[in-house]
Amino acid sequence: MKRTCLSSSRHRAGIWPVLKGLTVCLVLALALIMPACKKKETAGTTTVRFVTWKPNQPAVWDEIIRTFEAGHPGIRVVRETGPHSSTGFHDLLTQKLKNKSPDVDVFFMDVIWPSEFAAAGWAMPLDSYFPQGERNKFLDGTVLANTYKGHIYGVPVFVDGGMLYYRKDLLEKYGFKPPRTWGEMVSQAKKITSGEAADNVAMEGFSGQFKQYEGLVCDMMEYILSNGGNIVDPDTGQPGIAAKPAVDAVRFVRDQIIGNIAPEGELTYEEPESLALFTQGKAVFLRNWPYAWEVSNDPSRSRVAGKVGIAKLPHFPGGRSYSTLGGWQLAISSYSKHKDAAWTFIKFLTSSRIQKLLAVKAGLAPTRKALYDDGDILKADPQFRSMKDVFLTAYPRPRSPLYPAISNILQRYFSSAISDRNSDIEGEARKASQEMEKIIALTRE
Amino acid sequence: MIFGLFFDYTVTMKLSLSARERIFAAFLVLPCLLFVAIFAFYPILYSFYLSLHRIILSLPGLKQPFIGLANYRELLHDAVALHSLVNTFAFVFASTFFELVFGLIIALIINRHFSGRGIVRAAVLVPWAIPTVVASQMWRFIFNDNYGLLNYLLFGSGVTSYKAWLADPFFAFSAIVVADVWKTSSFAALIILAGLQTIPDELYEAARIDGAGAWNRFRSITLPLIKPALLIALLFRTMDAFRVFDLVFVMTQGGPADSTNVLQFYGYKKIFAEGLMGYGSTISVLVFLVTFSVSLLYIRMIGSRILQEKT
Numbered sequence: 001m002k003r004t005c006l007s008s009s010r011h012r013a014g015i016w017p018v019l020k021g022l023t024v025c026l027v028l029a030l031a032l033i034m035p036a037c038k039k040k041e042t043a044g045t046t047t048v049r050f051v052t053w054k055p056n057q058p059a060v061w062d063e064i065i066r067t068f069e070a071g072h073p074g075i076r077v078v079r080e081t082g083p084h085s086s087t088g089f090h091d092l093l094t095q096k097l098k099n100k101s102p103d104v105d106v107f108f109m110d111v112i113w114p115s116e117f118a119a120a121g122w123a124m125p126l127d128s129y130f131p132q133g134e135r136n137k138f139l140d141g142t143v144l145a146n147t148y149k150g151h152i153y154g155v156p157v158f159v160d161g162g163m164l165y166y167r168k169d170l171l172e173k174y175g176f177k178p179p180r181t182w183g184e185m186v187s188q189a190k191k192i193t194s195g196e197a198a199d200n201v202a203m204e205g206f207s208g209q210f211k212q213y214e215g216l217v218c219d220m221m222e223y224i225l226s227n228g229g230n231i232v233d234p235d236t237g238q239p240g241i242a243a244k245p246a247v248d249a250v251r252f253v254r255d256q257i258i259g260n261i262a263p264e265g266e267l268t269y270e271e272p273e274s275l276a277l278f279t280q281g282k283a284v285f286l287r288n289w290p291y292a293w294e295v296s297n298d299p300s301r302s303r304v305a306g307k308v309g310i311a312k313l314p315h316f317p318g319g320r321s322y323s324t325l326g327g328w329q330l331a332i333s334s335y336s337k338h339k340d341a342a343w344t345f346i347k348f349l350t351s352s353r354i355q356k357l358l359a360v361k362a363g364l365a366p367t368r369k370a371l372y373d374d375g376d377i378l379k380a381d382p383q384f385r386s387m388k389d390v391f392l393t394a395y396p397r398p399r400s401p402l403y404p405a406i407s408n409i410l411q412r413y414f415s416s417a418i419s420d421r422n423s424d425i426e427g428e429a430r431k432a433s434q435e436m437e438k439i440i441a442l443t444r445e
Numbered sequence: 446m447i448f449g450l451f452f453d454y455t456v457t458m459k460l461s462l463s464a465r466e467r468i469f470a471a472f473l474v475l476p477c478l479l480f481v482a483i484f485a486f487y488p489i490l491y492s493f494y495l496s497l498h499r500i501i502l503s504l505p506g507l508k509q510p511f512i513g514l515a516n517y518r519e520l521l522h523d524a525v526a527l528h529s530l531v532n533t534f535a536f537v538f539a540s541t542f543f544e545l546v547f548g549l550i551i552a553l554i555i556n557r558h559f560s561g562r563g564i565v566r567a568a569v570l571v572p573w574a575i576p577t578v579v580a581s582q583m584w585r586f587i588f589n590d591n592y593g594l595l596n597y598l599l600f601g602s603g604v605t606s607y608k609a610w611l612a613d614p615f616f617a618f619s620a621i622v623v624a625d626v627w628k629t630s631s632f633a634a635l636i637i638l639a640g641l642q643t644i645p646d647e648l649y650e651a652a653r654i655d656g657a658g659a660w661n662r663f664r665s666i667t668l669p670l671i672k673p674a675l676l677i678a679l680l681f682r683t684m685d686a687f688r689v690f691d692l693v694f695v696m697t698q699g700g701p702a703d704s705t706n707v708l709q710f711y712g713y714k715k716i717f718a719e720g721l722m723g724y725g726s727t728i729s730v731l732v733f734l735v736t737f738s739v740s741l742l743y744i745r746m747i748g749s750r751i752l753q754e755k756t
Contacts, residue, residue, distance in 0.1 A: 087698075091717040098502060098720075116503040120720070212700025265590030265609030267701045277591070401503040405719040412525065416702035419614065423702075431524075445507060 046341040047076045051093055051107040054084040056291050057362040064357065068348050075341050085270060086110045086214050090404070097122040097333060105336040106345055109154050109329045111145045111396065112214075112403050118148035119401035123331040125151040129343045138367045145396055146329055153331055155350045158364035160326030161394040162222050163387060165278060165286040165296065168309035170196070178311035182223070182252065185285060185314050189261040192284050205261030207274040207283040210253075212415035215270055217397065217407050218324040219287060220414045223249040225322035225395060226315035231410070232398040237440065241413070242433040247425050249316065254418045254425070261285075267419050279304060287313065289326060293383050294363025310383045312390055325394035327367070359384070365391055402439050409435045489733060495726035502720030509723075516727040526728065529706045536622060536707060537686040543626045544682050545675065548633025553667075555634070556641045573631040581695035584624040585611070588696075611697055614704030621692050621705055629685070633678040640674025641667070673747060680743040684736050708732050 055061050065077050080103075082089040090113065096104050097117070109117060117123040130152055135143050142156035164185075166178055170192050179185035189205025196203045209215035221231055227249040230240030240246055258266060266274070271288060275295060278286040279302035286292065299305040312321040330346045332339055348354060355366040360380040365387065371377055372388045398406055413432035417425050460468070496516050500509045520526055555566045572580065587594045590609035600607060610616045644667065652662045690709040693699060699706035699714075709732060716725030 087718060094502070094720065095717065116720070119505070120503045121505060211698065212703070213698055263590065263607075263609060264612045265607070267612035268590070268609060268697075273591075402501070402719070404503075405721065408714060408719060411700075412703050415700050419612065419701040442501070442507075443504065445504075 044074060045076050046074060046338050047078055048105045048338055048341050048345050049078050049080060049103050050345070051080050051082060051096070051104050053082050053089045053108060055362075056295065060358065060362045063361075064349070064354055068345065071348075072344060075344060077345060084272070094122070097335070100335045101333075102335055102337055104333040105338050105342040106330055106332060108157075109331045111142070111156075111160075111325055111327045111329065112399075112407070114146045114153045114329065114331075115148045115399050116401045116403060117331065118151065118153045121334055123153040124334045124336075124339065125153060126155065126332065126343075127151055129347075130155055137369060139369055139391060141325055141392070141394055141396065142327060142329075142367045145325065145327075145399070148399075154329030155331075155346055156327055156329045156367035157350055158327055158355070158358060159367050159391050159394070160289040160291075160328075160365065161323035161387065161390045162218060162287055162289065162313055162326075163323065163383075163390060164311045164313050165288060165292060166309045166311065167192075167284050167304060167307055169307040170284055171309070178309065179285075179314050181317055182226070182256070182314045183317070186256050186261055189284050193261070202282070204263050204277060204283045206257060206285045206287075207262060207269070207277045208257075208266060208287040209270055209274055210258065210262075210266045210415075210418060211268050211270055212411050213270060214407060214411070216414050217410045218326065220250065220253065220410070221324050221395070221397065222287075222313055222322050223253055223316075226313065226319045227252075228316075228319050232406075232436075232440075239433040239436040239440070241410070241436070242426070242429040247429050250414065250417050250429070251425050252316075254421070254423065258418050259421075267415070290365045290383070290387065291363050293381065310386070312386075321390075323390045323394045325396045327365075400440070400443055402443055405439045406436055409439070489730075492726045492729045492733070495723055496730045498723045500722035502722060512723075516724050519724065520727050520731065525703065525706070526708070526711060528703060529708045529711045530731075532618070532705065533687060533689070533707045533709075535618070536625075536689055537683055539622045540625045540629075540686045540689075541679060541682040543622070544630045544633045545678060547626060547630040548637050548678060549675075551630060551634035552637035552641055556638055569631045569634060571631075572628045573635075575628070577628065577691040578695055580628050581624060581692045584620065584627075584692075585696045588620050612701055614702050617697050617701060617705050621689075621696055624692055624696065625686065625689065629682065633682060636678040636681070637671055637674050640671035644670045676743060676747050680740060680747070683739055683743070687736050687739070688732065 052061070065079065069075070069077060082092045089108070090110065093104075093107055097120075109123065114123065118125075135152065138156055139159055142159050143152070146152055146154040146156060164178070171178065171188070174188070174192050174195060176188045176192075179188055185206070193203045193205050209219050217231075224231065224241070224246045227245040229243060229245030229249055231246075232238070233240045258264065269277075271292075274286060275288055275292050277283045278288075278292075279296050281303040286296075293308070293310065296302045296308045297305045313323055315321045330349055332342045332346065336342050350367070352368055352371060355364075355368055355371055356374060356377055358364040359366050359371065359377045363381060365381075365384060366372070366377070372384060378385055397403065400406060409432050413428055417423050417428050497511060497513060498509050499507065499512045499515070501507055551569055555562060555569060559565075575583075586592075588610040590596065590607045590612065593607075593610070595610065596607040608616075610620055648666050648670075649662055652666060657665070688709055689707050690713065693705050693707055693710045694713075697705040699710055708728060712725050712728030712732065714725075715721045715728060719725075
């Protein structure tokens with residue numbers, strides 16, 4: 001091999017472009033770093049950074065923030081909007097908290113997260129801000145969900161529970177009362193859809209949330225509990241999904257719901273898609289959360305406005321109705337530098353006044369017990385009168401700092417059990433149960 | 446200035462010219478090496494370090510003990526990981542195969558002279574230029590059971606029950622392959638086109654005079670001469686396909702029945718959703734090791750080819 005000899009001047013000529021390149025890189029790097037250096041805040045104003053999700057009713061939330069800022073001139077609220085899906089939001093939020101980001105002051109917390117966030121030290125205990133006397137004014141289940149090892153970590157803003165929406169007009173037309181058992185629901189759905197098909201109206205019987213995601217766990221839990229089964233046995237703390245009542249309930253969903261009264265596409269649906277089917281007038285029954293009432297009765301967004309009825313979810317013969325406890329809490333990041341301002345904001349968002357506004361304008365069910373006797377709310381949301389019981393008794397998902405891991409096991413199991421007609425449900429349930437035991441054992445160490 | 450001084454210094458040290466050049470070359474490469482060290486080696490080493498520990502974010506009480514290769518042993522017995530590894534390999538195989546086939550066809554077409562070739566060449570690159578997340582969202586809509594374009598094309602609008610593509614394990618997996626092939630075939634085409642353009646026209650003329658037909662010309666001239674380009678396209682596509690994540694994240698979230706769960710997505714879930722930093726990192730290291738060995742293999746193949754051509 002020959003080596004070319006370069007003169008020293010050629011060397012220098014070759015250097016300058018390199019130097020220039022390096023300079024350009026440096027400038028670029030600085031340009032990237034500079035925006036990260038924060039601007040100084042104007043004196044006297046505290047900025048509260050609020051990590052929230054993409055809401056179903058953005059206008060209402062805009063109004064609330066404006067009202068707050070008008071009433072608290074010293075505090076500015078900067079919103080950071082995350083994904084609509086709980087799982088997506090969780091990933092974004094935990095990423096920030098894990099890195100101890102000071103850019104989070106107040107954040108929304110799904111009802112299943114307080115144990116995890118408390119154990120990880122991400123949410124600060126609110127015992128001094130939120131004393132026992134104040135907690136007693138909230139629904140017991142929601143307070144319990146925010147309690148971990150005797151401390152409180154979140155303030156519930158609104159409560160969710162699964163409920164059954166139905167087409168009042170169609171049930172009347174065929175002479176049906178709202179179904180009390182799942183079996184009744186299936187037979188009503190079949191009669192109505194075949195009757196409507198004769199009139200050339202294409203309809204599905206039922207719509208719910210069956211995609212492989214958190215919502216699947218909520219839906220399936222309602223079937224399992226209403227058959228006398230369990231996800232985790234509250235007495236022994238051991239998984240109950242491999243027991244007969246649970247397995248039978250899952251088999252019912254696979255054989256009687258999916259591909260029977262619900263289209264196969266349900267296996268790809270989250271809340272918005274399942275609701276869209278209903279509001280387009282293409283489904284007789286819908287399982288959804290309270291917010292769907294507002295949307296399905298809004299003539300500008302729904303073709304079935306005024307034709308919607310609600311009821312408790314059905315149950316299996318011999319069981320009773322269960323509804324999965326959902327809902328969102330507000331918490332303060334342990335790494336927040338403006339904890340007092342953050343609390344002022346939370347106190348405002350969870351006040352009777354704002355909860356009432358959320359109930360009337362966004363259909364979100366209040367967490368303060370007293371509001372269930374409020375005339376204005378009951379006028380706007382007559383459904384809350386009959387749903388109060390549901391919210392009072394809504395059943396929480398397993399409370400564990402490792403709930404996300406448990407949920408992923410359940411999601412995998414439920415999805416494989418219901419999306420394959422020939423699935424070996426018993427075998428899959430046993431496998432999932434063993435995986436859950438391993439996770440549960442970790443939290444006992 | 447600095448470079449000059451440095452060069453003068455090496456002169457005063459009375460080193461041989463070639464030694465001085467080597468030192469100087471090393472000096473020039475240093476910034477680049479530093480860059481690679483910070484942004485590539487450090488994260489890889491750190492992932493490896495994490496993978497040797499049990500780190501559970503939501504259980505800080507467990508501390509973060511060193512557990513040797515326990516995470517790797519667990520990985521060997523993890524049925525879900527194995528399942529997603531199989532899915533990943535199936536995805537890599539299917540998507541790179543179709544991408545190379547379509548890439549070759551596209552490259553052959555846009556290598557010909559025809560009017561409007563410039564526009565066609567630019568248009569072919571459009572899918573590749575679209576961010577994957579956006580493309581995935583588009584394909585999710587196309588495959589939607591209710592208002593998806595595919596169902597409309599197949600069944601029209603008057604049918605009561607449509608095919609729910611993403612609800613069927615086999616079709617959901619195929620849908621992800623289709624989306625990836627659509628998006629990156631043009632990348633393969635671009636590399637193959639570069640190979641095609643290095644083939645001198647005289648070879649084809651000579652072959653034509655000798656009476657070789659189109660197929661023979663393709664088989665005996667085009668294919669052997671674009672082999673290096675094909676190999677490079679294969680290398681890039683395999684490595685990229687192995688790290689598939691965004692398509693799955695947007696289109697299916699791993700479902701239904703875990704049929705589209707790939708290794709990267711599984712690792713992501715472990716780290717970001719479940720907070721199992723140690724175990725999740727173990728999965729990342731596995732992905733790295735597989736891609737790394739695949740690339741080593743290809744580089745050896747490509748390298749030996751180039752050497753052969755020189756002799």
